[in-house]
Amino acid sequence: MDLLALADFNLVARHGGFGRAAREAGRPKATLSRRVAELETSLDLRLFERGARSLKLTEEGRALYERTGLLLTELEETATAIASGGRVARGRLRISAPLLFSQTAMGKLAAGFARRYPQVRLEITAEDRAVDMIEEAYDLVIRVNPEPDATLIGRIFLRDRLVVVASPELAQPKNDAPMPAVTRGSMKQSEAWSVTTPSGASTMAVTPVLSLSSLVMVRDAVRMGVGAARLPLSLVSPDLATGTLVLWADVQGPEIELWALYPTRRLLSARVSAFLDYLREAFPKGTPDELAAYVGGSLDVKKHTDT
Structure with a gap:
């Protein structure tokens, strides 16, 4: 399979059209269209439904995009890490976090992380809905008591009640x-x-x-x-x-559990690894009193049943 054609297909799929992809990459629209057409021919599959004013992934196209997008990102990040002499945290890091956690703790977390890793462009969206990491291009999501998801892995970093x-x-x-x-x-x-x-x-x-x-x-x-x-x-x-x-x-x-989740993949990006390590450093015990202290409070109350 032609990796360059596959990369062009992912570019078009990510931006939802040849025109937007061409403007983003600074390349001719005709070239992207030709490369995607060649990929469709080599696979004997139609990857896009082409309308007069819209472009939509077919079922096969969506499957290819979801399976290859992360792999291409890993290849790019690996090449960047080798070229820079190590796994340096850099580039854009998009995170979706629950509203309450964002309001109380994420501002402080984000500022500290940005100071430690100035080469990372951190973008955080506060929302309670379960975002689609692949479709919406998030690198990491924080969720409260998430449902099992075979496409994601992660860890609990905080508990509350x-x-x-x-x-x-x-x-x-x-x-x-x-x-x-x-x-x-x-x-x-x-x-x-x-x-x-x-x-x-x-x-x-x-x-x-x-x-x-x-x-x-x-x-x-x-x-x-x-x-x-x-x-x-x-x-x-x-x-x-x-x-x-x-x-x-x-x-x-059940307890309230805050999970940091990311797509299943063998090579975790340096910026995601850095943020996970920063969460572990901020909340080494992951207890309610630790979170309260972090946001400026203290916890001097025992469980009600202990009093």
Whole structure:
């Protein structure tokens, strides 16, 4: 297979058209079109559906792009590393990270990383959706409790847990009466939270009174005493330490796990390896108190069940 033709095909697929690919690479559009046509002929496959105003990958074209794009990147990075005399972290590094982690910790992480690795152009997008790394050209994604994905590998670098907190001015309901609650996302008329208190496992009946799209907004509303909420311990630990908020219960369920994920490949790029090492250095234990301390708080509260 002609590697140059394959590289041209990947260029066109990545930019979604011959014109955009030609402008990006500074090469004639006709040359790219001819090279892709030659590749289609050699493979006896149609790689693109060509419309009057659009260009779309066929099923076979998409499979070829997903399988060869990373390999070509590895070849390029290997050649660059050899030419520079070693694996130097350089080039663009695109990362997708959850909104809450981005708001609380990623700014500090990004600044420190940029100072240590000035040859890396770091680009971070804060969003909670599960991005398509291949289609959207991300080098690394950070996800919360991700679903298994055979195309990605990675590691857990932080763990957290949910707790029920409220303002000390808010009285905890008695006799199983529902309590006012602040929730993230869609608001139900009523619901029950499975929790653990000093008395053991139980449920809390709640009536949502406020629905917000951000956990930081939820925490700020809870501080005002409008209702209780389920929030990550790392986010509220400074408030618990100062008494701005009080701990009512631990939420039952799995831990919150933050994963750093990247495409499965034998040769991991130097810039991704550098960022993974930087995460490990920032959070060597990966605990909620470590995250709270990193973003400027402290954690002096033990698990509710230990008190």
